[in-house]
Amino acid sequence: MNVSTMNANSITDVITEKKEEAKNNVVLEIKDLKIAYSGELAVKGVSLSFLKNEITAIIGPSGCGKSTMLRCLNRMNDFILGCTVEGGVLYHGVDLYGQDVDPVEVRRKIGMVFQKPNPFPKSIFDNVAWGPLINGFKGDIHALVEKSLQSAALWNEVKDRLGNSAMALSGGQQQRLCIARTLAMEPEVILMDEPCSALDPVSTAHIEDLMFELKKDYTLVIVTHNMQQASRASRYTAFMESGNLIEFGETKNIFTNPKEKRTEDYVTGRFG
Amino acid sequence: MISPDLSRRYFKAKLFRVFCMSVSWMGVLILGVLLYHVCREGLPWLDMQFLEDFPSRFPKKAGINSALFGTLWLISFTALFSVPIGIGAGVYLEEFETKNAFSRFVDLNISNLAGVPSIVYGMLGMVIFVRFFGLEESVLAGAMTMSLLILPVIIISTREALRAVPGTIRQAAFALGATRWQTVYAHVLPQAFPGILTGIILALSRAIGETAPLIMIGALTYVAFVPEGPMDEFTALPIQIFNWASRPQQEFHELAAAGILVLLAVLLLMNSIAVIIRHRLENKNQ
Numbered sequence: 001m002n003v004s005t006m007n008a009n010s011i012t013d014v015i016t017e018k019k020e021e022a023k024n025n026v027v028l029e030i031k032d033l034k035i036a037y038s039g040e041l042a043v044k045g046v047s048l049s050f051l052k053n054e055i056t057a058i059i060g061p062s063g064c065g066k067s068t069m070l071r072c073l074n075r076m077n078d079f080i081l082g083c084t085v086e087g088g089v090l091y092h093g094v095d096l097y098g099q100d101v102d103p104v105e106v107r108r109k110i111g112m113v114f115q116k117p118n119p120f121p122k123s124i125f126d127n128v129a130w131g132p133l134i135n136g137f138k139g140d141i142h143a144l145v146e147k148s149l150q151s152a153a154l155w156n157e158v159k160d161r162l163g164n165s166a167m168a169l170s171g172g173q174q175q176r177l178c179i180a181r182t183l184a185m186e187p188e189v190i191l192m193d194e195p196c197s198a199l200d201p202v203s204t205a206h207i208e209d210l211m212f213e214l215k216k217d218y219t220l221v222i223v224t225h226n227m228q229q230a231s232r233a234s235r236y237t238a239f240m241e242s243g244n245l246i247e248f249g250e251t252k253n254i255f256t257n258p259k260e261k262r263t264e265d266y267v268t269g270r271f272g
Numbered sequence: 273m274i275s276p277d278l279s280r281r282y283f284k285a286k287l288f289r290v291f292c293m294s295v296s297w298m299g300v301l302i303l304g305v306l307l308y309h310v311c312r313e314g315l316p317w318l319d320m321q322f323l324e325d326f327p328s329r330f331p332k333k334a335g336i337n338s339a340l341f342g343t344l345w346l347i348s349f350t351a352l353f354s355v356p357i358g359i360g361a362g363v364y365l366e367e368f369e370t371k372n373a374f375s376r377f378v379d380l381n382i383s384n385l386a387g388v389p390s391i392v393y394g395m396l397g398m399v400i401f402v403r404f405f406g407l408e409e410s411v412l413a414g415a416m417t418m419s420l421l422i423l424p425v426i427i428i429s430t431r432e433a434l435r436a437v438p439g440t441i442r443q444a445a446f447a448l449g450a451t452r453w454q455t456v457y458a459h460v461l462p463q464a465f466p467g468i469l470t471g472i473i474l475a476l477s478r479a480i481g482e483t484a485p486l487i488m489i490g491a492l493t494y495v496a497f498v499p500e501g502p503m504d505e506f507t508a509l510p511i512q513i514f515n516w517a518s519r520p521q522q523e524f525h526e527l528a529a530a531g532i533l534v535l536l537a538v539l540l541l542m543n544s545i546a547v548i549i550r551h552r553l554e555n556k557n558q
Contacts, residue, residue, distance in 0.1 A: 074447065076446065076447065079443070079446065081371060104449050104451055105449070107449045108449035111447060111448070112443075112447040114440060114443060114444065114447075116440060118440035118441060118443065118444045120441065120444065120459055121441075121463065130448070130458065131448035131450070134448075134449075134454045134458070135448075135449050178444070181444075181448065182447070182448070185448055185449060
């Protein structure tokens with residue numbers, strides 16, 4: 001804070017500055033988002049903001065539209081036949097569904113990790129290096145692969161066998177490889193669609209630790225079925241039900257002091 | 273009430289197993305009988321002289337040289353035309369095309385084309401390639417006709433192979449900012465390739481045994497020279513075999529059997545090459 005804010009109007013100034021700051025921290029914002037599959041609404045008008053360097057969890061019963069919404073954030077819904085999107089998805093204020101937006105460009109900036117580990121049936125090295133290389137990476141690819149694998153906490157386990165097939169890794173290792181692969185693209189946002197649902201508790205703990213590390217440099221949005229995971233890992237939580245956003249707020253409030261009855265029922269396990 | 277009548281259920285299971293086993297052995301048995309007959313008649317005639325000589329009206333002097341090389345020429349050119357076009361069309365239809373009423377119409381037509389009798393393709397080839405384009409009774413006209421015949425098979429099997437590649441691989445690639453072409457080229461095609469190769473081999477095996485369209489476009493039954501270029505006239509193994517088999521003398525029937533053995537050998541060779549390539553690719557993918 002500089003000297004000019006120390007004058008008589010300082011409090012007002014500070015407040016506006018804080019507001020301004022919060023606004024700048026919004027990386028992704030969705031406004032009245034409606035997503036339909038062949039005309040049938042799966043997401044019925046949701047508005048939400050995702051803040052920089054925070055983990056936001058989206059929870060809700062199966063079929064509530066949370067994965068659909070997540071896929072919309074980097075235009076992975078484009079590949080689903082009959083999927084239509086209305087409303088806005090703003091990335092730093094730019095509508096991702098705008099006319100002149102290239103979806104390939106979007107996905108470079110907003111990476112995604114899927115429910116089931118899906119490494120390419122190639123070597124560990126190639127899995128990580130492929131994304132940057134096809135996107136015109138120039139520089140030391142070996143250094144980038146090492147850095148990405150280290151950030152994904154996988155380096156020590158695989159450094160002696162980078163040439164081996166990724167399919168020989170365990171499920172948890174494969175998922176971390178998929179995260180490393182995403183990190184190698186140096187995205188700003190990482191979307192995770194139930195990243196631990198196919199993993200055992202030890203691997204899940206690995207990935208959760210990793211998420212804490214990652215939020216220093218990335219903005220994370222995770223969809224999860226696992227209530228504990230949402231409460232442990234995330235700063236903000238959105239609760240969805242049958243295509244509607246029921247409640248959004250700080251995770252501790254959602255889990256300990258929810259405003260909505262339905263949220264309470266869900267997080268305490270009385271429903272869903 | 274659940275009745276644990278296990279012996280009855282096991283009996284049914286066993287019955288079904290025996291049924292499946294007997295029908296699969298039936299195929300082997302029929303092939304065995306066929307091979308036995310062909311070998312018994314043909315093997316005595318099969319020697320270098322048979323491979324090196326041209327057809328003759330004296331059975332002792334008759335050989336299969338021109339037909340063998342005609343078939344090799346024909347099948348090489350057929351592969352040259354049909355493989356790139358077939359794979360290209362399959363990839364387009366499966367990976368790039370937007371699904372709508374028109375695409376469904378195209379799909380339906382390709383499936384139907386795969387079932388059109390080969391003689392119809394022969395007529396088409398005669399009218400278009402032989403007469404309209406003036407290619408006459410050349411290897412080129414034959415190969416183009418054969419390509420038309422097997423293209424639907426290659427396209428369909430290419431699409432099946434592409435469809436068998438899990439969608440998660442495509443999603444993974446797209447999520448890394450890959451374009452559709454990068455995704456298809458780097459991940460989908462390599463994984464689908466063994467399946468595509470199988471389709472190609474099946475299609476070429478069909479082409480190598482086809483006689484009707486070749487006769488239709490006017491491939492000769494008596495050729496005493498080896499084609500030296502794509503514009504030369506030619507004959508092919510099945511035509512030669514048919515020609516010998518339709519003569520009254522027993523010796524020519526035995527020559528036909530020897531010709532069948534040569535045809536089977538070529539087929540087996542093609543299949544083995546494909547199996548080796550496929551095996552290598554699968555190892556590389558793993």
